[in-house]
Amino acid sequence: MKLKFASVIILLAILASCNQKASDLQQAENTINATDMEKHVIALASDEFLGRQPFTEGEVKTVNYLRSVFENLGLEGANNGSYFQEVPMVEITFGSPEKLELKSPNGIVELELIKDYVFSTSHVKEQINIENSELVFAGYGIVAPEFNRNDYEGLDCKGKTVLVLVNDPGLMTQDPMIFNGNAMTYYGRWTYKYEEAARQGATGVLVIHDTKGAGYPWEVITNTADNKLFVQSEDGNLSNCELNGWITDEATSRLFEQCGLNFKELSEKALSSEFIPVSLNTMISLTMNNKLRYASSKNVLAMLKGTDLADECIVYTAHWDHFGVGPIMNGDSIYNGAADNGIPLASMLETAKAFTNLKQKPRRSVIFLAITAEETGLLGSKYYAEHPVMPVQKTVANLNYELFLPIGRMKDVTITGFGQSELDGYVEEAAKEQDRYIMADPFPENGMYYRSDHFSFAKMGVPSLFVKGWSDHREKGKEFATLKVNDYWATTYHKPSDEYDTATADLAGNVEDAKLFFKIGIKLAMENYYPKWSEGSEFKAIREKSMK
Ligand SMILES: [Zn+2]
Incomplete structure (x- = not known):
């Protein structure tokens, strides 16, 4: 009897403290x-x-x-x-070259700033110099262990500039079995492409624009391409690639053709996790004179x-x-x-x-x-x-x-x-x-x-x-x-x-x-x-x- 009474008291005390907690939360929320x-x-x-x-x-x-x-x-x-x-x-204001001449096995490919490409860099340096960096197509440029995928497998990126497709294969195929289907994963974002290329030790990375994959037209990229603000990291952002940027799909097709490659075909191949990077056997060289603030x-x-x-x-x-x-x-x-x-x-x-x-x-x-x-x-x-x-x-x-x-x-x-x-x-x-x-x-x-x-x-x-x-x-x-x-x-x-x-x-x-x-x-x-x-x-x- 006594024990029961004690239990009731304890129970009441617990209930009271719960109520007090609940009312404390409620009055704070109110x-x-x-x-x-x-x-x-x-x-x-x-x-x-x-x-x-x-x-x-x-x-x-x-x-x-x-x-x-x-x-x-x-x-x-x-x-x-x-x-x-x-x-x-x-803030880095980019002094990108107005024109680029790329030496492909079949002759020179000319590209124009804004029309064909925009460049940027996060290196806190007034001058960026890239000499004879080999161009390599690295598919989607994704390393995703949970999807059993490594587009960089077997590629030594040192000194190279990789060209990568925007977005991820799930969104491009709309296949719910590939990546997250229509829901974009982080692997689809251009920021990821920059980060992964840097982890791979590449000198440069150019994301290939297409309106569907990017979700916006080329102008959205060129409108805001003059300068960019960065957090100042201790290493002056030197762990990032020296060269970042975008290139149009049209210019990419032209470039691939000169190199004896078919861009459309290779993009389709890149959907598969079996994809292997392809060298364009073409070098890129350029200088950027940047302003820092x-x-x-x-x-x-x-x-x-x-x-x-x-x-x-x-x-x-x-x-x-x-x-x-x-x-x-x-x-x-x-x-x-x-x-x-x-x-x-x-x-x-x-x-x-x-x-x-x-x-x-x-x-x-x-x-x-x-x-x-x-x-x-x-x-x-x-x-x-x-x-x-x-x-x-x-x-x-x-x-x-x-x-x-x-x-x-x-x-x-x-x-x-x-x-x-x-x-x-x-x-x-x-x-x-x-x-x-x-x-x-x-x-x-x-x-x-x-x-x-x-x-x-x-x-x-x-x-x-x-x-x-x-x-x-x-x-x-x-x-x-x-x-x-x-x-x-x-x-x-x-x-x-x-x-x-x-x-x-x-x-x-x-x-x-x-x-x-x-x-x-x-x-x-x-x-x-x-x-x-x-x-x-x-x-x-x-x-x-x-x-x-
Ligand atoms: Zn906001």
């Missing part, structure tokens, strides 16, 4: 609200912030604003007490220290940068970037506020990282992922806020990179609590998973999430959501019209997303489990290696 969120959006997307461009007055205003929000929330600076992390960068920008980061697992962390990210003041469109020159990425940033600040309102602190530490230079190539996140304030093997997960539209509450939670990791299950659980359902990004062929800051974490092996309500409006349904999203891409994305209008904006859905991020983060921060990449994910092996 502090996320549209009024506070809107205050942040209005400030961040105001003309006063000048489009939040790195290296400008707009940067100073933005990073100071973010620091003061973090300070007022009582969060500590995450970089040894500082709220800032300097990100050293260098050094500049530094800031990531802004704050932390809520955990309790018994304080040396492990969850990292929330949202990029703060946008395009600043640029070409005038419809009488406006300020690229305010409200949806990209003012609202997501404000949402992260609201999630951060909820964490500071918890009575019971999370077991793991939680980092809030506002990132610079996303728009210029994920540079701030790349820098952070390579210089994290806690080691990557102690970084449990990354949750990234990117491109939120203020169009009201959504029934869906769209997961870009669906199936990549066990984090999908965390999203599903949190979505259910909100009476929402999860779905995969309907356009996986666009490779969006590889195009925002969470990807810099994925590349270091940290499971990372890119989610939001995007596809199914609670009252107005799917068609309305699709209409709004398509309208955004067509009229507003990366344009001065990406502004915040208090009269028409509805932040209720963004508030719900900020709460969703809170729920997911809480679960991760309260347990001691490390979510894993899925079987077949291109990031699984990287994680397993770093956790050893």
Whole structure:
């Protein structure tokens, strides 16, 4: 009898503490609200912030604003007490040769800058000199052990310049049995082609453009080919290939023909994992005279220290940068970037506020990282992922806020990179609590998973999430959501019209997303489990290696 009574008391005590925990979480979550969120959006997307461009007055205003929000929330600076992390960068303006003469076995092939090719380099050097580098066609230029594929097998790349096809064989064949079929893998991205060629020790790598494979016409490449911003690494980026670039499929066909090869036939052969690289028996020589400009920008980061697992962390990210003041469109020159990425940033600040309102602190530490230079190539996140304030093997997960539209509450939670990791299950659980359902990004062929800051974490092996309500409006349904999203891409994305209008904006859905991020983060921060990449994910092996 006594024992029973004691059990009941214990049970009641457990229930009470559970309830207390639940109500603690709930009241913390309830502090996320549209009024506070809107205050942040209005400030961040105001003309006063000048489009939040790195290296400008707009940067100073933005990073100071973010620091003061973090300070007022009582969060500590995450970089040894500082709220800032300097990100050293260098802008390289490429002085590429106007014309190229390639000596093939059957005579000279002439190529023209912009019309046929564009070159770049990440080597922080004023002059690049390449002499007699042998051209080799390396198919898709992919080394993917999980797909039993090595396009470089048997090829010694030293001193050579490889020509590689864009995209991956799955997307090109639409065969779901090859790679991930219509869903692009990272092996399809041009950035991967550059990285793999460098790992192989090649001198140069040229990606062969075709509109279908790249997903955009040649002009998109040539329009932005004059210069590029890079993170300054200790080795001056010398571990990368000396020469990077693109060549049109038309110029490639012409070149192959002169070499007695059939480009179309060889491209088809390259679909097979049995493909063997083919030398063009042709040399490339060139000089680039480049201009260098050094500049530094800031990531802004704050932390809520955990309790018994304080040396492990969850990292929330949202990029703060946008395009600043640029070409005038419809009488406006300020690229305010409200949806990209003012609202997501404000949402992260609201999630951060909820964490500071918890009575019971999370077991793991939680980092809030506002990132610079996303728009210029994920540079701030790349820098952070390579210089994290806690080691990557102690970084449990990354949750990234990117491109939120203020169009009201959504029934869906769209997961870009669906199936990549066990984090999908965390999203599903949190979505259910909100009476929402999860779905995969309907356009996986666009490779969006590889195009925002969470990807810099994925590349270091940290499971990372890119989610939001995007596809199914609670009252107005799917068609309305699709209409709004398509309208955004067509009229507003990366344009001065990406502004915040208090009269028409509805932040209720963004508030719900900020709460969703809170729920997911809480679960991760309260347990001691490390979510894993899925079987077949291109990031699984990287994680397993770093956790050893
Ligand atoms: Zn963005």
